[in-house]
Amino acid sequence: MKRRSFLLNSIAGAGYLSVGGSVLNSCSLSTEKTITILHTNDVHSHLDPFPADHATFPDMGGIARRASLISSIRKENPNTLLLDAGDIFQGTPYFNFYGGELEFRLMSRLKYDAATLGNHDFDNGIDGLLAQLPYAKFDFLCANYDFTNTVLNGMTYPYKVFEVDGIKVGVFGLGINLDGLVTRKLYKETKYLDPVEISLDTARILKEEKNCDLVICLSHLGYEYRNPDLASDVILASKTQDIDLIIGGHTHTFLDKPVVRKNRKDLPVLINQVGCYGINLGRIDFLFDGSELKTGEGISISV
Numbered sequence: 582m583k584r585r586s587f588l589l590n591s592i593a594g595a596g597y598l599s600v601g602g603s604v605l606n607s608c609s610l611s612t613e614k615t616i617t618i619l620h621t622n623d624v625h626s627h628l629d630p631f632p633a634d635h636a637t638f639p640d641m642g643g644i645a646r647r648a649s650l651i652s653s654i655r656k657e658n659p660n661t662l663l664l665d666a667g668d669i670f671q672g673t674p675y676f677n678f679y680g681g682e683l684e685f686r687l688m689s690r691l692k693y694d695a696a697t698l699g700n701h702d703f704d705n706g707i708d709g710l711l712a713q714l715p716y717a718k719f720d721f722l723c724a725n726y727d728f729t730n731t732v733l734n735g736m737t738y739p740y741k742v743f744e745v746d747g748i749k750v751g752v753f754g755l756g757i758n759l760d761g762l763v764t765r766k767l768y769k770e771t772k773y774l775d776p777v778e779i780s781l782d783t784a785r786i787l788k789e790e791k792n793c794d795l796v797i798c799l800s801h802l803g804y805e806y807r808n809p810d811l812a813s814d815v816i817l818a819s820k821t822q823d824i825d826l827i828i829g830g831h832t833h834t835f836l837d838k839p840v841v842r843k844n845r846k847d848l849p850v851l852i853n854q855v856g857c858y859g860i861n862l863g864r865i866d867f868l869f870d871g872s873e874l875k876t877g878e879g880i881s882i883s884v
Contacts, residue, residue, distance in 0.1 A: 614746050614869045616795065617661040619651060622830030623857040624665070625672030625701065626684055631858075642859040646884045648691050650862055658866075660746045663692065666830035667699025667756070667801035672858070680705055681713040689718035695741055697722050697754030697799040699830055706767040707733050722754030722799060725779040727772035740783055742791050748869055751787030754799040755780065757831055758812070776802060776812045777820045784823035795867055796825050803832040804854055818842040818850040826865065829854035839865060839879040851879070859884060 630643030655661050665688070670681050681702075688696070698721055702710060711732045714721075724739035740753035755776045759768045780798065787793040798817070805815040814829040822844050835856035841849050855861035865879040 614748060615658055615660060616745055616748055616750060616867045616869070617654060617658045618664065618797065618826065618828075618863075618865045618867065619654060619661060620664045620666065620828045620853070620855065620863040620865075621647075621859060621861075622666035622801075622828070622854055623668040623699065623833055624684075624859045625668055625857060626670060626676040626681075627673055627858040628675055628683065628687065629673075638858065638860055642884050644687050644691070644859065647859060647862060650882065650884060651691055654864065660748075662694045662743060662745065662750060662752075664752065664797070664799055664828060665693055665696035666799045666828050666854070667697045667754075668701045668830055668857075669696065669699070671701040671704045676704075680709055682716050685713050685716035689716065693719040694743065695720050695722050695752050695754075695799065697801055697830075698726070698737070698756050699801040700757055700759055700762040703759065703763045703767050707731055707769055707771065711736065722752060723756055724753045724783045725774040725776045726756050727774060729772070730770040733771070739779075740787060742787070742793060748795065749791065749793045750795045750797065751784075751791055751793035752797045752799060753780075753783045753787065755802055755817075757801050757803065776800075776817060780817060780821045780824065784821060788823040794869065796823055798824050798827045799830075800827050801830045804829050804834040804836075804852070805832075814852045814854070815842060818844055818852055820845055822846045822848070824850055825867075826851045826853070828863070833857040835861070853879065 631638040633640045721737040723737045728734045743750045758773045834854040839851040839853040855863040862882045
């Protein structure tokens with residue numbers, strides 16, 4: 582399947598969908614295949630819903646509600662991938678007490694397909710992270726972290742290719758520069774590689790060598806900064822090619838629907854991020870009809 586065009590349809594019902602409401606139906610025709618991408622970012626160990634009297638997120642979030650919502654969407658469309666863009670750890674006593682074990686166990690129960698690493702996932706050091714990895718029944722993707730000479734060497738992958746109903750979906754991960762965000766003694770000899778250069782090479786491999794129909798970047802770079810010299814999702818989109826969707830994290834940016842930016846070939850790239858703390862679940866439907874790749878609905882769903 583060659584990508585001939587990328588058509589952006591109007592986004593039906595963009596906004597928030599409360600748990601208990603109807604899940605958006607796929608707008609694909611019977612001759613089309615629909616791949617649904619669900620995603621989270623910066624959950625920060627928030628496993629319980631916020632209390633009803635919380636000033637900002639009253640009675641919102643919670644992993645049990647997320648599980649129910651994910652299950653209902655998977656019943657609607659089994660061709661669904663569930664991804665996370667990092668900062669799984671740090672933010673509640675669950676992390677302080679269990680060190681990340683509970684977060685990984687529960688994400689595994691929800692059947693996450695892949696995640697990337699955020700800076701807070703190093704808060705117990707790379708040794709602490711390594712100790713929790715056996716509880717994660719999904720892969721960590723980090724293309725621009727070189728873990729040579731550390732205990733994490735060989736424990737992550739730059740990318741992974743999923744085949745979903747005959748559609749090849751390539752997913753790769755990018756981490757933020759840890760210098761200045763994480764104490765050196767925690768990440769040790771981990772080397773940060775330029776995310777734009779790495780993305781150009783990795784996306785090319787996925788598109789040309791692995792023949793992926795859809796390429797997704799799990800990014801913990803942050804959505805956008807005033808300083809144009811800082812790597813961000815917006816910069817990444819403009820300076821690369823072959824990426825169809827960037828799922829972001831780090832800046833806790835609440836987007837009601839994906840933002841469209843042009844890449845260096847003047848083709849559209851979707852960027853999405855759903856805030857933080859498990860408040861929202863991102864959903865984007867990609868429609869394939871054998872000759873075209875299109876986006877269907879993109880929405881941020883309230884949990």
